[in-house]
Amino acid sequence: MKVVDFRSDTVTQPTPAMREAMAAAKLGDDVFGDDPSVNALQQAVAERLGFEAALFMPTGTQSNLAALLSHCQRGDEYIVGQFAHTFRWEGGGAAVLGSIQPQPLNHQPDGTLSLAEVEANIKPDDVHFARTKLLTLENTIGGKVLPLAYLAQASALALKHGLARHLDGARLFNAAMAAGGEPYAAAREITQHFDSVSVCFSKGLGAPVGSVLCGSAGFIQQAKRWRKMLGGGMRQGGILASAAHYALDHHVARLADDHALARRLAVGLQGLDGVTVEAPQTNIVFVDVAGPQAVGVLAHLKSRGVLATGLYKLRFVTHLDVSEADVDQAIAAMREFFAG
Numbered sequence: 001m002k003v004v005d006f007r008s009d010t011v012t013q014p015t016p017a018m019r020e021a022m023a024a025a026k027l028g029d030d031v032f033g034d035d036p037s038v039n040a041l042q043q044a045v046a047e048r049l050g051f052e053a054a055l056f057m058p059t060g061t062q063s064n065l066a067a068l069l070s071h072c073q074r075g076d077e078y079i080v081g082q083f084a085h086t087f088r089w090e091g092g093g094a095a096v097l098g099s100i101q102p103q104p105l106n107h108q109p110d111g112t113l114s115l116a117e118v119e120a121n122i123k124p125d126d127v128h129f130a131r132t133k134l135l136t137l138e139n140t141i142g143g144k145v146l147p148l149a150y151l152a153q154a155s156a157l158a159l160k161h162g163l164a165r166h167l168d169g170a171r172l173f174n175a176a177m178a179a180g181g182e183p184y185a186a187a188r189e190i191t192q193h194f195d196s197v198s199v200c201f202s203k204g205l206g207a208p209v210g211s212v213l214c215g216s217a218g219f220i221q222q223a224k225r226w227r228k229m230l231g232g233g234m235r236q237g238g239i240l241a242s243a244a245h246y247a248l249d250h251h252v253a254r255l256a257d258d259h260a261l262a263r264r265l266a267v268g269l270q271g272l273d274g275v276t277v278e279a280p281q282t283n284i285v286f287v288d289v290a291g292p293q294a295v296g297v298l299a300h301l302k303s304r305g306v307l308a309t310g311l312y313k314l315r316f317v318t319h320l321d322v323s324e325a326d327v328d329q330a331i332a333a334m335r336e337f338f339a340g
């Protein structure tokens, strides 16, 4: 039986063509700035996303942390969503390692933070308070795309109060592809509203490892110092950067296929008793399974060769290594469970 892995878009294996690009990569010592493949990737990402400079990072977590450390000092504060990766899923790194206080806010149903609430939580210049320095958003957030008009308003609010703006764009290109149009132009429509953006290449883009942080030349200079301190100075990093560069050139437009597979899955799960499916905007399908029926569903799926996760709701993520037949296998396993 084939095992289909919907747990995350991080599970993708590098394709044969990507491995060839890795094998052929020209390498140097990137801590000396000598790796041509790392330099080429950084330049390409900076250009295509509309920034002065970029920095190749081992993980998205380290990329976000280096960004927060570069924007904020000890005793500063960042405003962030309760379910944002930079607050909930990064071990509290900004607070633990940076002495940067998070100000988490609840999300609205569309994933946005209420701008009235953001404004109300910007602290006045007063010795009682941490200094509010940064607004951090995430796009996509829980598979949802933040509206462009919202990004413009959030950006204007941050600028009005002198806050820097960071985007955790782990799945930036999913948001761009969902918006339609030329992918890099669509991505720049989003990134133009931020001072720094972190993009993951190890998610739906299908590279084995790596993220890229973008910003001004001065900002990236600071982030580079933090990256070294955090242990992220990689030597012949080009072997990994070449995989990310291959993904940048060849795997962005195909994210639309993942979105179509997610829609196929959501449609296939409609009409099951006690099961509520949210219409997916990108490559993540959340399924609410009521009460006692929830018990055992993950184990049943696993017995049928379908891996998913279920921390808050059942979550299925489509990616490079999932086909229409694989989606149909998941639908059949779910139908079997809920019919029984």
Ligand SMILES: *Cc1c(COP(=O)(O)O)cnc(C)c1O
Pocket: 058, 059, 060, 061, 062, 064, 085, 086, 138, 168, 170, 171, 200, 202, 203, 211
């Ligand atoms: C995956 C992810 C990251 C970074 O994760 P790493 O596993 O550290 O690369 C950051 N933000 C979001 C929204 C993510 O989904």
